Amino acid sequence: MPTHLENENTLVADARAGNGDAFAALLSQYDTRLFRLALRITGNQQDAADALQEALLKAYKGIVGFRGESRFYTWIVRIVLNEGLMKLRERRRDFMVSVDEPIQTDDDNFMPREIEDWGDNPEQTYSKTEFDAILNQNLDQLEPTLRIVFLLRDVEGFSIEETARTLGLSIAAVKTRLLRARLKLRERLTKYFKQGVRL
Amino acid sequence: MTCEGLIRKLSEYLDGELDPGLAEEITRHLQHCEDCGLVVDTTRKTIQMYCNTEPAPLPDEVQKQLDRALAEKLGRSSG
Numbered sequence: 001m002p003t004h005l006e007n008e009n010t011l012v013a014d015a016r017a018g019n020g021d022a023f024a025a026l027l028s029q030y031d032t033r034l035f036r037l038a039l040r041i042t043g044n045q046q047d048a049a050d051a052l053q054e055a056l057l058k059a060y061k062g063i064v065g066f067r068g069e070s071r072f073y074t075w076i077v078r079i080v081l082n083e084g085l086m087k088l089r090e091r092r093r094d095f096m097v098s099v100d101e102p103i104q105t106d107d108d109n110f111m112p113r114e115i116e117d118w119g120d121n122p123e124q125t126y127s128k129t130e131f132d133a134i135l136n137q138n139l140d141q142l143e144p145t146l147r148i149v150f151l152l153r154d155v156e157g158f159s160i161e162e163t164a165r166t167l168g169l170s171i172a173a174v175k176t177r178l179l180r181a182r183l184k185l186r187e188r189l190t191k192y193f194k195q196g197v198r199l
Numbered sequence: 200m201t202c203e204g205l206i207r208k209l210s211e212y213l214d215g216e217l218d219p220g221l222a223e224e225i226t227r228h229l230q231h232c233e234d235c236g237l238v239v240d241t242t243r244k245t246i247q248m249y250c251n252t253e254p255a256p257l258p259d260e261v262q263k264q265l266d267r268a269l270a271e272k273l274g275r276s277s278g
Contacts, residue, residue, distance in 0.1 A: 020273035027269075032254040035261060049261040053268045060272055110206045115234050118241050123248065135248060154246050160216075179210040186238070186245040193241075 012072055015063050023060055030073060033156070034080050040151055041084035043140055047091060051083040058083070070162070077156060078166045081148070088144065110183060114190035122193035138188045142181060149174055150181035200228040205235050213243055 014022030027034075034055070038048035059079050066075055123131050139147060152158040152166060153174070164174045191197075205228055211217045212225050229236050257265070 024269060024273070031265065032257055035257055036254040045258065045261070049264050052261075053265055056265065056269060057272055060269070111203060112206065112238050115237050116241075117237055118244060122244070132252070135252065139249070150249075155249050155252070157250070160214075175210060179207070182210060182242055182245060183206070185249075186242045189245055189248075190241060193244075 008072055009068070012063070012066065012068065016066065020060075023063065026072060027056060030076065034076065037077065037151060037156065038080055038084045040136075040139060040155075041081065041144070041148065042087045042091070044087075044091070047087040048084070051087045052080060055080040055083040070165075074158060074162050074166060077152070077158075081152075081166065085144075085148075110179065112183060112187060114187050114194070116190055116194035118190070118193040119195045122195075125193070125197075134189070134192050138185060141188070142184060146177050146181040146184065149177040150185070153178050154182070200224040202228075202232060202235055205229075205232075206238065209239065209242060213239070213246065 008026070011022045011026050015026060031052075035048060035052055038051045038055075039045065042048045042051060055076070059076050062079070066072070126134065139150070142150065148167065149163060149169075152163045153160065158166065160171055160174055160178075163169075163178075164171045167174070169177075205212075205225055208217060208221065208225065212222060215222075217225070229239060
């Protein structure tokens with residue numbers, strides 16, 4: 001699914017001029033992706049729906065100030081991300097997650113432990129539903145500071161620079177977190193996908 | 200290039216963001232290190248699996264909630 005529409009500039013200009021239909025048309029292209037992002041941040045459907053609703057209302061109010069310096073999609077993702085994180089903080093007050101907090105360095109060892117071949121089509125070991133559940137469950141178990149970088153870069157297709165700008169992180173921090181996230185996911189998925197194993 | 204050195208550069212290697220000299224060193228290392236080859240291959244598959252997933256349609260109740268909120272904001276009926 002593209003994250004930049006052909007007629008996006010026109011729709012954005014119309015939406016900025018107060019055209020609600022143009023705003024609704026922009027959103028209809030992205031709402032499933034935005035909801036998935038909110039769901040993966042909050043981990044809960046109602047919180048995700050509330051976060052997305054808040055984000056859309058804020059975006060409608062704020063689109064006048066959107067000057068097209070980034071893609072519309074990256075602009076609205078940032079708003080959804082902030083609302084999703086707010087919901088996460090409300091629900092888990094004991095867990096004050098901040099995307100720009102320094103990450104713990106106690107697991108500075110990047111070296112993989114699970115080194116096994118997955119074969120050519122590991123996803124075929126499982127049904128589509130089981131496969132999706134494995135991906136979601138293992139992503140949900142990543143620390144939020146890693147999960148959010150991975151979501152933006154590898155699921156939403158942001159560049160390293162866009163991810164850094166969106167999260168207020170340095171490029172070096174994004175790269176380090178992305179590497180950790182990818183390696184941790186790879187490690188976990190190996191348990192499911194190594195050849196000859198079906199959990 | 201050591202195994203650890205390769206792992207630290209793995210993301211940039213997979214994203215094609217390394218300078219050609221370093222990428223060539225990694226390619227040479229991979230020619231004789233089976234373990235690193237498996238890690239590179241399975242990390243690439245990990246990224247592809249997540250990147251290829253399409254979002255599911257919005258659940259009905261979520262769609263209705265959003266339509267209602269937006270219709271209210273735009274001052275019209277949500278149908």
